[in-house]
Amino acid sequence: MTYLVTGSKGQLGSIFVDILPDDLVIGIDLPEYDITDVESVRKVFDCNSIDYVIHCAAYTDVDGCARNPEQAMLVNAIGTETVANLCAEYDATMILLSTNEVFNGNKLYSYVEWDEPSPINSYGQSKLAAEKITEEVLDNYFIVRTSWMYAIGGVNFLHSILKLARFGKEISVVTDELGAPTYANDLAIAILELIKRAPYGVYHLVNSGNVSRYGLARRLLDLTGYNSVDIQPILLGDYKRDSRPPRKGILANWEAYKYGVVLRPWQTALEEFLTNLRYL
Numbered sequence: 001m002t003y004l005v006t007g008s009k010g011q012l013g014s015i016f017v018d019i020l021p022d023d024l025v026i027g028i029d030l031p032e033y034d035i036t037d038v039e040s041v042r043k044v045f046d047c048n049s050i051d052y053v054i055h056c057a058a059y060t061d062v063d064g065c066a067r068n069p070e071q072a073m074l075v076n077a078i079g080t081e082t083v084a085n086l087c088a089e090y091d092a093t094m095i096l097l098s099t100n101e102v103f104n105g106n107k108l109y110s111y112v113e114w115d116e117p118s119p120i121n122s123y124g125q126s127k128l129a130a131e132k133i134t135e136e137v138l139d140n141y142f143i144v145r146t147s148w149m150y151a152i153g154g155v156n157f158l159h160s161i162l163k164l165a166r167f168g169k170e171i172s173v174v175t176d177e178l179g180a181p182t183y184a185n186d187l188a189i190a191i192l193e194l195i196k197r198a199p200y201g202v203y204h205l206v207n208s209g210n211v212s213r214y215g216l217a218r219r220l221l222d223l224t225g226y227n228s229v230d231i232q233p234i235l236l237g238d239y240k241r242d243s244r245p246p247r248k249g250i251l252a253n254w255e256a257y258k259y260g261v262v263l264r265p266w267q268t269a270l271e272e273f274l275t276n277l278r279y280l
């Protein structure tokens with residue numbers, strides 16, 4: 001089996017490149033390969049026999065997407081259409097990475113795979129468009145929604161909080177945004193299991209449980225020796241940013257569970273992330 005990973009320099013893509021055998025994985029990313037430029041991606045399909053495309057490339061800056069909705073649509077939706085069309089032409093199975101931000105966050109309980117998406121920001125709208133395009137173009141696809149992903153060295157909430165603590169800066173974090181933090185290493189392994197065991201379709205894959213952004217930041221600082229560092233609790237309504245996140249964008253891995261794909265609690269995943277961080 002040969003895997004093509006788009007966005008191979010990003011948080012999740014780089015993990016696939018690390019854990020898959022070298023002779024079975026091809027990684028593509030900017031600037032050499034741009035998913036909005038069909039010819040740059042086509043040549044990879046022309047020269048290789050690809051079985052799976054793990055499509056991680058995306059414009060993932062949620063506030064950036066709010067400021068540049070056309071760019072969000074271009075990369076996340078039109079770029080996905082390019083990749084999906086090539087998968088159809090070359091008979092490759094596509095795994096599209098999607099997000100909890102396709103939901104509006106107003107549901108009382110966790111979102112299951114068949115809940116109706118209703119995104120409230122440009123990023124979520126562009127990712128939902130990517131999902132719809134994938135479903136229209138392909139029969140052989142997995143859509144994997146995840147949330148609050150973090151990896152060592154990636155651009156993510158955990159590294160941002162640690163940086164503020166390290167430099168003694170004031171830290172304010174919202175108490176009323178809830179989600180499931182997901183360790184990218186766990187997610188990558190779960191995706192590889194899922195595509196072996198489960199039929200095509202839409203899946204949620206997050207570490208189990210949920211927490212507020214504030215609760216996550218507090219746990220992180222307590223585990224890293226910053227117990228005495230204060231975090232100012234604030235409300236989403238008082239936090240000035242360009243995009244609005246779903247207030248309760250909690251995913252439940254209902255479908256994956258049926259096929260024995262289970263992720264551990266976010267607390268233990270976070271501890272392992274910190275252990276691995278210390279070894280670097």
Ligand SMILES: NC(=O)c1ccc[n+]([C@@H]2O[C@H](COP(=O)([O-])OP(=O)(O)OC[C@H]3O[C@@H](n4cnc5c(N)ncnc54)[C@H](OP(=O)(O)O)[C@@H]3O)[C@@H](O)[C@H]2O)c1
Pocket residue numbers: 006007008009010011012013028029030033034035036055056057058059060075079097098099100127145146147148149150154155
């Ligand atoms: N991070 C999360 O919390 C989260 C949550 C839910 C879902 N997801 C989804 O999971 C996937 C992976 O996320 P991630 O956190 O690993 O993202 P990431 O770290 O931002 O990586 C995305 C990669 O795609 C590249 N890219 C951007 N535009 C491209 C283009 N036009 N052509 C080719 N490559 C392009 C980026 O390059 P540059 O860095 O140079 O732009 C980056 O290397 C994404 O589809 C994302 O929407 C992420």
